[in-house]
Amino acid sequence: MARSPAFRVPPALPYGTQVQIFSRFREANPAPVTELEFVNAFTLLVAVALSAQATDVGVNKATKNLFRMVSTPQQMLDLGIEALTEEIKTIGLFRQKAKNVIALSKRLVDEYGGEVPQSRAALMSLPGVGRKTANVVLNSVFNFPAQAVDTHIFRVGNRTRLAPGRDVDQVERAIEDNVPVEFQQNAHHWLILHGRYVCQARRPRCKICPIEDLCPYEEKTE
Known part of the structure; x- marks a missing residue:
């Protein structure tokens, strides 16, 4: 671009x-509103991270079942990378994205008490999270323009x-x-x-x- x-x-x-x-x-x-389906700040963060080089429709299909099981970083860690990989295997680059989601979930648990930070810099420090992803979360969840x-x-x-x-x-x-x-x-x-x-x-x-x-x-x- x-x-x-x-x-x-x-x-x-x-x-x-x-x-x-x-x-x-x-x-x-x-x-x-965003066409990505989510239940809270964490699931939106995950959905946007998964949407790189993928359509919102494709991400929504992959996360429909995932977000029934997982809505917090700790739950994502408990699910584990193998089960996560299986859930999102229809999305492009799913193996690397699964690694990033597990890594960002661990960072959220270890450094932010399991909460999604309301800072662009903090969001962009997470694995697999770029400026666009951070801005979507800031806008759609925290009402920052x-x-x-x-x-x-x-x-x-x-x-x-x-x-x-x-x-x-x-x-x-x-x-x-x-x-x-x-x-x-x-x-x-x-x-x-x-x-x-x-x-x-x-x-x-x-x-x-x-x-x-x-x-x-x-x-x-x-």
Whole structure:
């Protein structure tokens, strides 16, 4: 998720246009949430860690039974790596992900009393947890307006110029800098869903797009 060094980052859409666009997103979906299924902060942390190079649908299928058995780091350790590996074997890179989940569970038990920390730095210190995963947890569980930039947000941010940037870090900063404060909490959910179901990679569905008249994307499709 990075542009060529020669790519010139265009300016973000003006404030008034941002307000119009996010107002439409909010009207259509006032309370967007992650499509990953979870029961608490720990299970969301695990689900997001498992979602790397996998779909939310695939992760939800794999964790449906797992989260019936496990909802705390200690329960994950008691389950053990062999049983965990068997539960998530339908997900890509499942062996390494199982190792990471066991390792992060041990760290949570040993250093955080079995609780998920409410700090990005602490979350990112856990095995298999990057900035995107940390931001999802901070946003969806702790109600911090963190922006978890994935391929969908990177694409939508640049196509619409809501949050243009050469890489995910620039797009994250562009959301924080340009999206009006009242929309910050839900911004990344709206952008992910828009990219997943409307502004798709190969064939954006511009004909049904609620912001088509405000979007500067030149390669619009029918």
